[in-house]
Amino acid sequence: MLVEGLLYCMFLTSPQCAKHKIYTILDLHTAPGGQNGDWHSDNVTNYAAFWDHKDHQDRVIWLWREIAKRYKDNTWVAGYNPINEPCDPMHYRLPAFYDRFEPAIREIDPHHILWLDGNTFAMEWKYFEKPLPNCVYALHDYSVRLRETLLLWQGS
Secondary structure, rough: OOOHHHHHHHHHHHHHHOOOOEEEEEEEEOOOOOOOOOOOHOOOOOOOOHOOHHHHHHHHHHHHHHHHHHOOOOOOOEEEOOOOOOOOOOOOOHHHHHHHHHHHOOOOOOOOEEEEEHHHOOOOOOOOOOOOOOOOEEOOOOOOOHHHHHHHHHOO
């Protein structure tokens, strides 16, 4: 059962963005068990158990199917990012998860873009052998060089 109150901010924010003609990308920052061991995924264990338990992965797919039912006809939603900055230490389980996630969502919503983060905080693409349709592969660049460039740009 989907508890509406848990997704209150998303349900409140996306219509407000649409009202002002701002596209949104719906993103899951905290997956069951933790998709990475870092603080920003609310993982107090520092261990990414999401990858060890199919039940955690199935719950995320179920949740996104429920979200897709609600937003499939919303033209101001640019797409869905199923898990933010995943870190699968074995590397092959992330592409396998996406291979299960994509068709499950497409049954409900064949149109919205899926924004798929690479592994290791969206910085690496090992075992990504075939592109999935209507997907954007997101790279997060946290290099020192990028930070220096941004700092210079902000100062100009």
